[in-house]
């Protein structure tokens with residue numbers, strides 16, 4: 545007998561608002577086919593660009609703000625609203641809908657940022673899920689089973705179109721594979737945090753660090769290159785050259801940093817001499833504290849002896 549346990553995946557972040565009753569009761573593989581087409585001729589064109597939650601990943605933010613020619617602070621201020629990711633205490637952002645509850649990038653002609661649209665928009669209507677099948681034997685390792693599912697909502701007329709795709713072709717066409725690759729490590733951080741449950745909380749400093757690294761790559765760059773970061777962490781010269789020249793490399797590096805800073809992974813190590821200096825400093829502080837405690841104790845003993853002396857004098 546086997547037991548299966550749902551594993552949180554990209555689907556949770558990008559499909560959390562999907563009504564489960566609209567998910568077709570079938571597991572799809574990459575070679576399964578779907579009948580779907582979305583184009584300006586459908587009667588529902590852009591109907592799905594309103595009344596939605598579009599959580600943005602660091603990759604989404606980077607692409608969108610470059611497309612719009614904005615720095616991260618302006619983009620965050622103008623186009624997003626804060627949220628906690630996946631019911632964790634990790635702060636993130638989603639697209640701020642306009643007064644009509646519509647995406648600010650939608651027009652009657654369609655999406656104005658189409659080639660740089662967020663991951664959530666690319667996923668629809670095909671989601672991805674993972675299940676971990678556990679065999680009975682303790683020795684056997686859990687085997688991940690990945691599958692896809694299709695969302696069919698009444699308002700979406702794309703399912704009535706005749707175009708047939710395999711899931712693989714659909715994902716390629718939508719550029720989902722690239723998004724998955726870019727989002728994977730960041731998503732893993734969120735899911736890792738979620739697995740800790742609500743009992744453990746991130747410090748305010750850690751939350752600020754996560755938000756900065758996830759939303760503002762320029763601020764993270766400055767944190768790396770204009771602070772004592774490079775003299776504190778072990779970073780290979782080749783990596784330094786790559787993250788200096790390429791934003792995507794810098795973004796991926798920020799995930800490594802967050803994994804080690806938030807979860808103590810070995811993704812990034814503090815230089816041994818820095819650890820040694822810290823140990824010495826702590827020892828010194830401990831030594832000073834012990835010395836202060838000894839002095840206080842001596843003073844107390846002296847005071848007690850003085851009082852004793854006074855009492856004895858009075859008795860005479």
Ligand code: SF4
Nearest residue numbers: 593647649650655665
């Ligand atoms: S970003 Fe584009 S595709 Fe996504 S909701 Fe907005 S208008 Fe629609």
Ligand code: SF4
Nearest residue numbers: 582588590592700702
């Ligand atoms: S509702 Fe479906 S068919 Fe209509 S625009 Fe959105 S994705 Fe395309």
